[in-house]
Amino acid sequence: MSHRSEESEKTHEQLAEYWTPERRNAAREKPYEPARTEPSPGPPPRPAQSRDVPGSAPAPSAGLGALGAPTPVPRPEDYPWRTIGKLFFTSNGIDYVGSACVIARDGLLTVAHNLYDVRSRSWSKDLWFYPAYDEGSSVYGAWEWKKAWIKEEWYQTDQEAFDVGLIRVDRNSAGQSLGDVVGWLGYTVDRPPDRAWIDVGYPSDIDRGRRMIADEGSYTRMLDRNQVVGKRGSMTGGASGGPWLLYGDQTLVNGLHSFRKERDYPGEVFSPYFSTWVADFIRDIFP
Numbered sequence: 001m002s003h004r005s006e007e008s009e010k011t012h013e014q015l016a017e018y019w020t021p022e023r024r025n026a027a028r029e030k031p032y033e034p035a036r037t038e039p040s041p042g043p044p045p046r047p048a049q050s051r052d053v054p055g056s057a058p059a060p061s062a063g064l065g066a067l068g069a070p071t072p073v074p075r076p077e078d079y080p081w082r083t084i085g086k087l088f089f090t091s092n093g094i095d096y097v098g099s100a101c102v103i104a105r106d107g108l109l110t111v112a113h114n115l116y117d118v119r120s121r122s123w124s125k126d127l128w129f130y131p132a133y134d135e136g137s138s139v140y141g142a143w144e145w146k147k148a149w150i151k152e153e154w155y156q157t158d159q160e161a162f163d164v165g166l167i168r169v170d171r172n173s174a175g176q177s178l179g180d181v182v183g184w185l186g187y188t189v190d191r192p193p194d195r196a197w198i199d200v201g202y203p204s205d206i207d208r209g210r211r212m213i214a215d216e217g218s219y220t221r222m223l224d225r226n227q228v229v230g231k232r233g234s235m236t237g238g239a240s241g242g243p244w245l246l247y248g249d250q251t252l253v254n255g256l257h258s259f260r261k262e263r264d265y266p267g268e269v270f271s272p273y274f275s276t277w278v279a280d281f282i283r284d285i286f287p
Contacts, residue, residue, distance in 0.1 A: 002152040006123040012144045019128045027095040029204045029237025032113040034160040040222035047190035055186035055251050070215040076132040080251045082182045086133035086202045089124040099201030099242030104286035105179035108167040110241030111256050112150040115165040118158035131182045135210050143169040161227035161272050163258045166285050187253040189274045193229045194219045201242025209238045220268050233269040
């Protein structure tokens, strides 16, 4: 498959020294909004068959009930929530925050705009991930990146339909893989989009991004030749890269918090539509 990659140049110790509590608290969300989007005419796509890849949980799972508004996850240390965390990174010398989730034993899933800035033609650096980040720390520690990947379509023109990125993280000092500590989520593609999701991440405008927030919302519309899907939601910057979990099976990722266009579509958030290419991308990097 056609993709681009970048490797880390720093050790765990160097990144730990860089990402002090003060620096993490001062990091900002990275803005991203497509210049132009086009509504897709006609009904949403109805693929003939979905494709599910299960995750892995070292311990029993704990779901959430119905959500009326963006809500703090009460026990982020439980599965599947502990597979979701806060991502810190630098881009063009600025400290940023986003969200990501564990999608393989040593792999993270996030949005491509957290990893590569097309306008400056530059990769993000200093990636540092806290699963189940809560009130400034994580019981599972911090994990440094080894390598990151984006699709060629994002690298060339930052097409919002391809705002998907992958990160390989290093083992911890005990030799454990991240997924062996917290588990990892499954994913599903080619699902009919007229459904509901739970958008999970760390929006900076709620508790200053110090707590994991979940926001349920149902399907609204398709954009860009059915390559981008929208849902009701109000999660803002800092949540970028957080997973959209299927309502009814909160162990399966079916989208990512990518962008909002509040002027055109108030009260909606958007994700690349998860079709076969997303599953192929993940399996190509994390077979």
